[in-house]
Amino acid sequence: MSESMKFSTDAKDIWEAPWPMDGLEALNNCPICGDSQRKNLYDGLVDNTFFCAPGKWSLWSCISCSVAYLDPRPSPATISLAYEKYYTHTKDNISQSSYEDLRKFRKLRRRLVNGYTNWRFGTKEENANALGVIIALLIPFVRKPIDNRYRNLPKRDKNGSRLLDLGCGNGTFLKTARNCGWDVVGVDPDPKAVREAQDNGFEVHHGSIDIFAGQKDLFDFICMSHVIEHLHDPIKTLADCHRILKPGGTIWIETPNIDSFGCQYFGINWRGLETPRHLVIQSSKSLAFSLKKSGFYAISWLRDKNVYRGMFKKSYEMSKDCSPNESLPLPIKFACRAYKAKYLGLFFVGRREFLIITARKPKT
Incomplete structure (x- = not known):
């Protein structure tokens, strides 16, 4: 065993x-x-x-x-x-290997991606090929995963733009946004993660959005990646986000979807339940309602990450009374279901594994 x-x-x-x-x-x-x-x-x-x-x-x-x-x-x-044993503030895959260590094909791919991100997000990567812009614009399945990794950031304003990452962990995405030219601020309830982010030179506060109580019109962009499901009062937090966003500002949210195919297949063993840390698990209907109730408009659904095989594998492992990090092979039956869910999700927003959405605060 x-x-x-x-x-x-x-x-x-x-x-x-x-x-x-x-x-x-x-x-x-x-x-x-x-x-x-x-x-x-x-x-x-x-x-x-x-x-x-x-x-x-x-x-x-x-x-x-x-x-x-x-x-x-x-x-x-x-x-x-x-x-007590939560470990989601480890490094993620945004950090990249050095260009010199890559093989020839991967160097080409890196140059193409950098060419696109320099144009789309305002990064200043040196090893870049402008042909990447054309390829990304012509091929959506190439472009959208990159956009998602950058949380669909708009280009920053020439006069400076401020970004708040709620639940920023150790500041991995803050680094990404800062590389795009944004002035970044983070908030996280984990003191260890906050100290690590601060040691890396980021302005990160320990606590919740309540640290901005009584303030308004502070940020141009607020993002919450897998945060809203942990909140006792999501509506209050969204209303607070609306208050501290500048007029015309944008909120970006990613969260598990209770109506997903994965939840339908695995039930109590679906990885997205994460009881009892996930207090409120959204559907597409409830998340849109929450944003409208909090004063947001111009709601836009975005394509989720290619997480289906990973989520199905973790859920399958849990169904076998294992840790979701066990190295069990995923049976062909479930691999096929993951593939099916991935492509049906292209057409049915309400059945995707994760919900990713942006909305805006009115300009006036």
Whole structure:
């Protein structure tokens, strides 16, 4: 038995332990639209992702807006118990190998990508080929993953543009945005990640959006990558984002989709549930409603990342009582389902694995 399998089995003792009774809060009503009509999606959910949070949980779906939410759920005062082994602030794949270390074909690809990002996002990469602009514009499946990696940033204003990354972790995307010429600020609740980002020279604050209480019109662009599902009050946070955005500013959000094919296939073992850290899991309907309710307009759905095989593999591993980082081979049946979900997602926004959306604050 592998270490991760053994760890998963031992974690059953954690699941049987109750969450502190004085650390639970009941909702009864939808945290997005306030409706009390709902249906039960799953009972007995456990932390089969990080194996550190005690308790078993119920997930409900709002009849009106189709958002999914835990009820009861951990209170703000005790939610930190669910993050004791959280490790999502590690380095991601935005950092690149040095140009000199690449082979000939990869050097060409890097030059083409750099040519496009210099034109599209205002980077100043030296090894660049302008032919990349033409290729990217002509071939959407080449262009869109690059745009997504850069979170669909607009070109910064010549007079300077400010960006806020809520849930910035150790500042990986702050580095990307700064390379595009943006003045960047980050906020994160993890003190270790904040210290690392600060050590790398970024202005990063420990806490939440509440550090900007009483202020307005501060930023041109706000991004939240896999943050909104962790919030106790998403509507308040979106309203705060609206307040501190400058008129005409843009918000960018990426979050798991409760109506995805992956959730349909794997149910309680879908990696996107991540109980009990994911308190409110959006659908396309609920996320659009949330943004409109918070004052945003010009909502635009963007193509999600090519995460299907990875998400299906993690979910399959969880269905086998393993850690989602186990190295189990993905059976052909599930690989085919991942391939099917990927291409159906091109046409059905509401069934994509992740929802990626931008919206704007009115100019007046």
